[in-house]
Amino acid sequence: MNDLTERQRLILALVVRHYTETAQPVGSQRLVDCYKLNMSTATVRNEMGMLTECGYLRQPHTSAGRVPTEEGYRYFVTHVVYPSDLPEPARDTISHQFYQARQDVEVWMPLAASILAQHSRAASIVTAPHSERSHYKHVELISTQGRQVLMVLVMTGGEVSQQILTLAEPVAQERMSAAADRLNQICLGRTTEEIAAIPPRADSLEKDILTLVLQDMNRGEQRVSGEIYLDGLTNVLSEPEFLESGDARRAVHLFEERSLLQDLLARTTNNATVGGVQVLIGGEGKWEELKQCSVVLARYGIPGLITGTLGVFGPMRMPYARTIPTVRFMADLLSGLVSETMVGDENE
Amino acid sequence: MNDLTERQRLILALVVRHYTETAQPVGSQRLVDCYKLNMSTATVRNEMGMLTECGYLRQPHTSAGRVPTEEGYRYFVTHVVYPSDLPEPARDTISHQFYQARQDVEVWMPLAASILAQHSRAASIVTAPHSERSHYKHVELISTQGRQVLMVLVMTGGEVSQQILTLAEPVAQERMSAAADRLNQICLGRTTEEIAAIPPRADSLEKDILTLVLQDMNRGEQRVSGEIYLDGLTNVLSEPEFLESGDARRAVHLFEERSLLQDLLARTTNNATVGGVQVLIGGEGKWEELKQCSVVLARYGIPGLITGTLGVFGPMRMPYARTIPTVRFMADLLSGLVSETMVGDENE
DNA sequence: ATTAGCACTCTCAAGGCGAGAGTGCTAAAA
DNA sequence: TTTTAGCACTCTCGCCTTGAGAGTGCTAAT
Numbered sequence: 110m111n112d113l114t115e116r117q118r119l120i121l122a123l124v125v126r127h128y129t130e131t132a133q134p135v136g137s138q139r140l141v142d143c144y145k146l147n148m149s150t151a152t153v154r155n156e157m158g159m160l161t162e163c164g165y166l167r168q169p170h171t172s173a174g175r176v177p178t179e180e181g182y183r184y185f186v187t188h189v190v191y192p193s194d195l196p197e198p199a200r201d202t203i204s205h206q207f208y209q210a211r212q213d214v215e216v217w218m219p220l221a222a223s224i225l226a227q228h229s230r231a232a233s234i235v236t237a238p239h240s241e242r243s244h245y246k247h248v249e250l251i252s253t254q255g256r257q258v259l260m261v262l263v264m265t266g267g268e269v270s271q272q273i274l275t276l277a278e279p280v281a282q283e284r285m286s287a288a289a290d291r292l293n294q295i296c297l298g299r300t301t302e303e304i305a306a307i308p309p310r311a312d313s314l315e316k317d318i319l320t321l322v323l324q325d326m327n328r329g330e331q332r333v334s335g336e337i338y339l340d341g342l343t344n345v346l347s348e349p350e351f352l353e354s355g356d357a358r359r360a361v362h363l364f365e366e367r368s369l370l371q372d373l374l375a376r377t378t379n380n381a382t383v384g385g386v387q388v389l390i391g392g393e394g395k396w397e398e399l400k401q402c403s404v405v406l407a408r409y410g411i412p413g414l415i416t417g418t419l420g421v422f423g424p425m426r427m428p429y430a431r432t433i434p435t436v437r438f439m440a441d442l443l444s445g446l447v448s449e450t451m452v453g454d455e456n457e
Numbered sequence: 458m459n460d461l462t463e464r465q466r467l468i469l470a471l472v473v474r475h476y477t478e479t480a481q482p483v484g485s486q487r488l489v490d491c492y493k494l495n496m497s498t499a500t501v502r503n504e505m506g507m508l509t510e511c512g513y514l515r516q517p518h519t520s521a522g523r524v525p526t527e528e529g530y531r532y533f534v535t536h537v538v539y540p541s542d543l544p545e546p547a548r549d550t551i552s553h554q555f556y557q558a559r560q561d562v563e564v565w566m567p568l569a570a571s572i573l574a575q576h577s578r579a580a581s582i583v584t585a586p587h588s589e590r591s592h593y594k595h596v597e598l599i600s601t602q603g604r605q606v607l608m609v610l611v612m613t614g615g616e617v618s619q620q621i622l623t624l625a626e627p628v629a630q631e632r633m634s635a636a637a638d639r640l641n642q643i644c645l646g647r648t649t650e651e652i653a654a655i656p657p658r659a660d661s662l663e664k665d666i667l668t669l670v671l672q673d674m675n676r677g678e679q680r681v682s683g684e685i686y687l688d689g690l691t692n693v694l695s696e697p698e699f700l701e702s703g704d705a706r707r708a709v710h711l712f713e714e715r716s717l718l719q720d721l722l723a724r725t726t727n728n729a730t731v732g733g734v735q736v737l738i739g740g741e742g743k744w745e746e747l748k749q750c751s752v753v754l755a756r757y758g759i760p761g762l763i764t765g766t767l768g769v770f771g772p773m774r775m776p777y778a779r780t781i782p783t784v785r786f787m788a789d790l791l792s793g794l795v796s797e798t799m800v801g802d803e804n805e
Numbered sequence: 806a807t808t809a810g811c812a813c814t815c816t817c818a819a820g821g822c823g824a825g826a827g828t829g830c831t832a833a834a835a
Numbered sequence: 836t837t838t839t840a841g842c843a844c845t846c847t848c849g850c851c852t853t854g855a856g857a858g859t860g861c862t863a864a865t
Contacts, residue, residue, distance in 0.1 A: 271562040
């Protein structure tokens with residue numbers, strides 16, 4: 110597929126670049142003017158004709174300039190911009206912002222989403238790190254008014270989940286605490302399977318709790334990803350291609366319907382990757398919702414142990430040369446955070 | 458201000474109703490046709506003229522039908538639809554949906570947002586219940602690889618927060634657990650002030666933790682509201698008034714910028730209320746972002762103890778007669794949930 | 806007090822027109 | 836053989852005009 114001449118690649122790159130900047134179809138004249146090419150418009154036209162035949166460019170109508178096709182973008186992404194790193198100053202800025210929030214686990218994910226959105230000028234998606242196998246750490250029972258008990262379950266790694274347990278009859282806080290203590294001793298550090306294998310408890314309260322704990326842990330493992338954080342939707346809505354037509358609504362819909370997002374994230378991260386970063390252009394026929402859009406995704410964390418996904422969502426006309434390194438850098442950064450703080454217990 | 462004749466009120470109501478349904482300016486002819494009024498179009502025209510003079514209606518241009526003004530909506534809301542309840546079947550549906558999720562504390566808020574959005578066909582806002590004074594329940598220290606410790610703090614009421622503590626040197630998990638145990642005994646059920654008054658600990662680890670706990674509790678109390686849950690943005694974006702013009706973007710922006718939302722929620726809930734529900738029409742000059750929009754808000758929970766806010770955000774042209782009762786019912790329902798499960802400890 | 810009738814106003818969609826931008830092709834130049 | 840200049844052609848877009856339709860306000864009659 111790498112069957113383009115050097116000059117054709119140049120022209121393709123320039124068309125992509127100019128189009129991403131102006132959102133207007135770009136003609137031969139404009140190209141020569143803007144980039145001081147030392148060839149005539151006719152030559153450019155011929156090359157453009159070639160590129161159009163190959164399917165990398167197309168014209169919206171007979172007498173308009175050219176616009177990159179999905180193929181065009183893909184060629185551009187894989188053969189032109191791939192091996193580049195995020196410039197030093199941007200990296201410093203991002204690292205600094207994270208350093209300031211290093212204590213606040215709770216803001217990490219929203220912060221990552223915010224930074225990603227800001228630097229890519231598009232919408233960002235970040236999922237919290239999620240481990241496929243949960244390890245029990247601690248359960249806490251909080252008595253409430255009636256026969257209802259709030260159960261807070263903490264996993265190693267810091268994942269927290271809550272459930273309500275409704276008792277047959279009121280139970281004193283002391284008895285609940287005692288039951289919790291016993292379970293905490295028995296279950297500490299165990300996986301779902303190990304806990305399921307524990308012989309049933311004599312005490313009916315403890316049995317009930319254990320059932321709920323298992324249910325909770327199971328649910329956590331079923332889930333494909335951790336919580337999803339989004340930011341920068343306004344960025345993509347202000348792009349001209351979304352100003353009218355229902356595309357904007359479809360984009361927002363994708364963002365609101367978490368199950369759609371999860372589908373997207375789940376299915377993508379299994380494919381082959383480019384330098385750790387995946388680029389999904391125009392939905393690739395599969396995703397009706399992102400006809401005019403592209404998604405740049407990466408995994409972070411520790412493969413097989415605890416991982417998350419992050420990425421950027423924007424118009425197909427996207428500054429990939431900036432976006433891809435940003436996503437990659439962010440993924441590396443979060444991987445660092447995760448391995449510093451989220452594991453360790455696993456080795457005990 | 459209640460200076461309208463019965464007939465004028467009728468006509469105002471019909472204009473509002475018809476406009477909310479069609480999004481088109483409504484003329485005298487149409488009104489007579491659609492609602493089988495036993496008066497002539499001329500009469501209707503005269504009355505409309507009156508209503509226009511009073512400022513309740515206006516015409517987009519000389520020869521178009523009438524459209525309600527903000528005043529018009531306000532009059533409609535306060536004098537026409539106010540005392541009505543949500544119809545039985547809708548109430549049942551909602552109650553049922555909540556009953557099915559009664560165990561799952563974690564889905565309550567998103568579920569509330571989803572239901573609210575669905576029933577009002579607009580965007581919904583729900584904040585998690587939040588108490589002004591936190592009471593310490595339990596702290597958990599989770600060792601990680603290096604000198605970093607993940608601290609999980611649980612309040613009575615079930616609020617959970619996390620922080621990272623960086624130690625000067627590695628500490629064994631046993632020592633940390635012991636320290637946590639001691640603090641748990643000392644601090645159980647105490648408020649921020651009471652904990653602040655505890656004499657400084659000898660052990661430097663315990664001192665560090667206590668500092669962090671206080672910091673966390675303080676931050677929780679500073680916050681105006683709990684976490685914010687949103688849903689149904691697509692509903693409002695599909696309304697015709699948002700199809701073009703930058704209004705859509707402004708709406709999305711309001712939804713993304715949590716601080717804006719918090720401002721909105723905070724400032725509104727102090728004002729006078731109508732049957733427990735507040736209606737903010739067209740931003741009331743104060744909120745640039747919701748020029749064309751209305752917000753219907755209510756508080757829920759136990760006043761002074763633990764409260765949250767919920768509401769609906771949509772175009773000014775909103776079916777208030779449905780929306781207001783829905784919001785009220787939802788607030789009552791969440792209040793019930795909160796008082797069943799979130800308090801109780803307070804009385805010990 | 807209500808209504809029929811009428812002249813008037815204004816928007817909106819459709820059609821026509823010219824300017825501008827860009828193309829493809831051909832033939833000449835390098 | 837490759838590049839370039841020239842030219843005829845095509846298509847969009849903005850602008851204007853025009854006519855239909857909807858709705859109004861006013862006046863005079865009921």
